[in-house]
Amino acid sequence: MIIAVDGPAASGKGTIAKALARHYDLPHLDTGLLYRAVGIAVLRAGGDPADEDDAFRACGFEDALLSDPGLKSEAAARAASVVSAHPAVRAALLDRQRAFAGRPGGAVLDGRDIGTVIAPEAQAKLIVTASPDVRAQRRYTELVGHGLAVTLDHVLADIRARDARDSGRGIAPLRQAEDATLLDTSELDVRSAVAAAIALVDSKC
Numbered sequence: 534m535i536i537a538v539d540g541p542a543a544s545g546k547g548t549i550a551k552a553l554a555r556h557y558d559l560p561h562l563d564t565g566l567l568y569r570a571v572g573i574a575v576l577r578a579g580g581d582p583a584d585e586d587d588a589f590r591a592c593g594f595e596d597a598l599l600s601d602p603g604l605k606s607e608a609a610a611r612a613a614s615v616v617s618a619h620p621a622v623r624a625a626l627l628d629r630q631r632a633f634a635g636r637p638g639g640a641v642l643d644g645r646d647i648g649t650v651i652a653p654e655a656q657a658k659l660i661v662t663a664s665p666d667v668r669a670q671r672r673y674t675e676l677v678g679h680g681l682a683v684t685l686d687h688v689l690a691d692i693r694a695r696d697a698r699d700s701g702r703g704i705a706p707l708r709q710a711e712d713a714t715l716l717d718t719s720e721l722d723v724r725s726a727v728a729a730a731i732a733l734v735d736s737k738c
Contacts, residue, residue: 534559534738535654535736537573537647538730540661541707542610542695543668543675545718545726549661550643552727553734554704557641564644564651567626569595572612579705582615585622592625605692607676607683614695617645618702627651645699648710657737658713659730665692667719 536553540546547563554561571591572582580587603609616622634640635651642651648658663671664730669689676683699707709715714733718726 534643535634535652536639536677537652537655537658537710537713538641538643538661539645539647539649539659539707539709539713540643541645541668541699542614542692543672544661544663545671545721545723546643546659546661548723549659549716549718549727549730550641553730554641556727556731557639557734559639559641560636561632561641562630562643564626564630564642564647566599566604567629568613568617569609569621570598570601571616571622571626572614572705573603573606573609574598574602575616576608576612582612583611585619588616588619589621589625591616592622593620605679607681608697611691614698618698618704623705645707646705648713649708650705653710657734658710659733660709660713660715661726661730662715663719665689665696668692 534557538546538550573586574583574591574594575587578591582588606703630651634642656674669685669692672692673683673685673688716729716733
């Protein structure tokens with residue numbers, strides 16, 4: 534069984550995807566980490582995430598980078614949103630993601646284009662979303678909890694900018710697959726959101 538979980542930043546899709554993987558005993562891949570790895574690799578090499586050649590050269594990163602704490606930074610998140618718009622980067626990471634989805638027994642993947650591009654054959658597809666204000670508050674609380682000095686207004690502006698990039702890019706934009714089910718977590722706590730997601734997957738499979 535392949536479960537595709539798509540959605541914008543801070544919607545709760547990662548938390549839900551991990552919970553689904555535990556519930557169904559399936560391997561999980563946060564595909565956003567791949568793009569964060571490319572983004573942080575570009576920055577550390579002194580390159581420009583907006584330069585497609587710089588970004589493409591960073592696609593050969595070692596798997597060990599996926600465990601780097603630096604991938605959780607806002608700098609990595611912003612760079613990931615920029616490099617993910619490059620067709621060459623998306624093509625370079627495509628096989629890596631599809632190979633994971635094709636594991637015997639299935640897998641859970643979360644990202645922006647899992648249900649539309651990476652695994653359109655997925656048996657269950659969810660689009661997890663929440664209002665920009667709710668998502669900004671969640672991300673702000675998370676960042677402050679990590680000791681970072683940020684403002685809520687700055688985080689909200691960043692969320693809106695990333696939404697625009699993710700939905701407006703020419704290749705593999707964030708959009709709802711025709712057979713995907715929308716799950717709005719704006720008014721849900723984690724337990725309720727996970728329970729709703731499990732119910733939706735059970736109804737599909």
